[in-house]
Amino acid sequence: MMKQSLQDKLIVVGVSGGIAAYKACELVSRLVKAGSRVQVILTESATKFVGPLTFQTLSQQPVIVDMFDEPKQWNVAHVSVAEAADLFVLAPATANIIGKLRSGIADDFLSTTLLATKAPLVIAPAMNVNMYSHPAVEENIGVLRQRGAIIVEPEVGRLACGTSGKGRLAEVERILAAIEEVLSASKDMAGQRVLITAGGTREAIDPVRYITNRSSGKMGYALAQEALRRGAQVTLVTTPTGLDLPAGVEAVMVESAEEMRQAVLERFERVDVVVKAAAVADYRPLMQQEQKLKKKTDHLLLELVKNPDILAELGQKKNRQVLVGFAAETNDLETYALDKLRRKNLDLMVANDVTQPGAGFGKDTNIVTIFNRQGEKEQLDLMSKAELARRIFDKVIEILSARV
Structure with missing residues (x-):
């Protein structure tokens, strides 16, 4: 059955040079049968695996390979591919094209078009198991995910090189599902004003040193990207993270818990949804030294005082806002999560055990349980933080819809 979301959509399929290029033939065929207009772009290396004529026959459109190729029958000039596309999919995406895209390299038609397009991007990596787990590749994929790309994770199995992993x-079914999800996504948060906090606060000891925590900010940035995708007006109150700010957010840079508190409270009455994903330090030094402390003794005692509980304060002040909190725990997750949810007057609590593999700080994935104010819970398996952001906002929409 044809998918309404795919009909009459211009989908650009970028195929890079890996043995899995042959699977892109089925993807193109399925898209065309679903009513999409498909423009295929091949890298020079991809042509060594599958010839342009195959894709031209399947797509019923001329295929672009070289930067200076001129398609003869396509009614939109090839230099406008980037602007005309409704969606861009890279399948397979090799380590090479992923690295180029992350670094902004444009040395062929495919990489140039990727940099020029503002269309949603679906990336389906495929490569040797050791290449995929290499820190550089993991970092590149993580950066692209933070920039808003949808990553269709590769599968485990025997690879063409003879190894398994x-x-x-x-x-193809999974890639199609990702494409359909992106194209069918409604702007269900259009008109909603969303405030998200991200990162770990820094509490100064002196002009050089500070106390902080292990938060990377990745969850908050994924939430901001998802809220933007759904059409919301997004304010991101963030500590320094080293992550790229999602295009389109109002960014408010802070460092300490008190700075974050002030930034959030100043905007609280004007927003509809608050998601407190930041890891706010519970304590700060009682005294901030004006000069750098010198190493004079074997021991240094710091007197700490409690920071304000921003989330609890928002819970006391809220009237119509949907309030979502996060709890990073190491034990008794449900007990602590439910206590925080009720005590802070939250609508949702997202709790995770940071000792679980894949769920700790700095990861691109998470394993959480989501609790609502009725005491119901949903346990979610390991998933990307981008996918988790979608699941969280699905629940936020349910709450907002029930209030209408």
Whole structure:
């Protein structure tokens, strides 16, 4: 059955040079059968695996390979591919094209078009298991995910190189599902004003040193990206993270818990949804030294005082706002999460055990349980923080819809 979301959509399929390029043939065929207009762009290396004529026959459109190729029958000039596309999918995406896209390299038609497009991007990596787990590749994929790309994780299995592990291109059904999800996504948060906090606060000891925590800010940035995708007006109150700010957010840079508190309270009455994903330090030094402390003794005692509980304060002040909190725990997760939810007057509590593999700070994935104010809970398996952001806002929309 044809998918309404795919009909009459211009989908650009970028195929890079890996053995999995043959699977892109089925993807193109399925998209065309679903009513999409498909423009295929091949890298020079991809042509060594599957010829342009195959894709031209399947897509019923001329295929672009070289930067200076001129398609003869396509009614939109190839230099406008980036602007005309409704969605861009990279399948397979090799480590090479992923690295180029992350670094902004444009040395062929595919990489140039990727930099020029503002269309949603779906990336389906495929490569050797050791390449996929290499820190550089992991970092590149993480950066692209933070920039808003949808990553269709590769599957585990036997690879063409003879090894087994994670690196095999996702099945076409999964890639199609990701494409359909992106194209069918409604702007269900249009008109909503969303405030998100991200990162770990820094509490100064002296002009050089501070107390902080392990938060990377990745969850908050994924939430901001998702809220933007749904059409919301997004304010991101963030500590320094080293992450790229999602295009379109109002960014408010802070460092300490008190600075974050002030920034949030100043805007609280004007927003509809608050998601407190930041890891706010519970304590700060009683005295901030004006000069750098010198190393004079074997021991240094710091007197700490409690920071204000921003989330609890918002819970006391809220009237119509949907308030979402996060709890990073190491034990008794449900007990602590429910206590915080009720005590701070939250609508949702997202809790995770940071000792679980894949759920700790700095990861691109998470494993959480979401609790609502009725005491109901949903346990979610390991998933990307981008996917978790979608699940969280699905629940926020349910709450907002029930109030209408």
